Amino acid sequence: MIQAPRLLLAGGDTDPQLVRLLKRAALHGISVHCLLTGQAGSPRLHWDIRQHRLLDDAEEVTVSAAFIRQDVFAYLNSNNAQDNASAREWFVSVSGWLLSSPDIHVCNRPFLACGGVNKPYVLRLALELGFDVADTYISNDIPAMDALAQTGEWVVKPVTGGAYCTPLTPHEGRGNNILAFPQTVQQRLEQPELRVFRVGAAWFGFQVLSDVLDYRTSSATRMKVVDVPPDLVEKLTLLSDRLGLDFAAADFKTDAHSGALQFLEINTNPMFAGFDQIAAGALSDAILRHLGVLRKCE
Known part of the structure; x- marks a missing residue:
């Protein structure tokens, strides 16, 4: 029997999110079992x-809670497809054990077996x-697509995500007039951006300002903590509940003509380390509380 809360951290050993959680757990004296792959083997x-x-x-691994992420950083560093395949095998193996252990607190348990969010479905x-x-x-x-590209007001990105958003430009040299697979083509939106995190019943908002189309490509991106509009909390609660998510981050960007925030996507296991630094650890602590390894008053 577990005498005190103990947290399992599973994923890549260079993942900034797991590193951040590990540091916050150590700060609060939380016992952690690390099941990490990467530089240390x-x-x-x-x-x-x-x-x-x-x-x-x-x-024997005996824990009361777990936080798991599929490692993407080994592949990003090596560009070796085997690292990507290995990360997937590790994620499925450990998440399978967690799904089979209903007494262990995890984020997004109803969604964990789904494998990923269908972004076009979520937009609809x-x-x-x-x-x-x-x-x-x-x-x-x-x-x-080329007819839209002529206006210069559209962007393109993969249907499944995983790559940066870029301006839509005309295609050349395509004899059959079709691409090998569909892409997401969307009206170009402007700054500022808003990222909203849900951690259980807690909500965190961050305004994101950047001089580039996709802020992830710039080291000069500026972020600050902001309040989340109540109407967005209400709608995001409905959306995340519908998808079986209690931990997620939704992204919004501004319509240049109306000034209204436009929903872009919801991320089911978002990167949060940079935002957590801006929030002085509030995001990580909320995750630890939600998992039951940090008391509400701490």
Whole structure:
């Protein structure tokens, strides 16, 4: 029997989010079991499905809560597809154990087995729930996309995410007038941006200002803590509940003509380390409280 709350951190050992949580847990004296891969190698894991015992280097893993992220940083550093495949295998293995352990507190338990959010579906769902959403097309139709590109007011990004947003430009040299797969084409929006985190019943807002189209490409991005408009809290509660999320981050950007915030997407396991620094650890502490390893009064 677990005598005191103990947290499992699982993912990549260079993931800033896990590093941040580990530091905050240490600050609060929270016991942590790390199941991390990367620069220090890999753990020696053995999960007996029938007995439901997970061993890490022959030590049984006994925790009351867990925070898990699929590692993306090993692949970003190496550009080796094997690192990406390995990270996926580790994530599925450990999340499978967590899904089979209902007594362990985890974020987004109802969503954990889904594997990922369907971004076009979420845009449509957001419209149905009353969000303002910029005009958007999912398309591989080159003539239709090129007609939009002529105005200079559209951007393009992958349907599944994972890459930066770029201006939509005309396509050249495509004889069959179609791309190999669809892309998301969306009306170009402007600064400022708003990122809203949900951590259980707690909400955190951050204004993001940048001189570039996608703030993730700039080291000069400026962020500050702001209040979350009550109407967005209400709508985001409906959206995240519908998706089975109790930990998420939603992104908004400004319509240059109306000044209204336009919903872009919701992230189911968002990067938060930079925002947490701006908030003096409030995000990490909220996660630890939500997982039950940090008392509400701390």
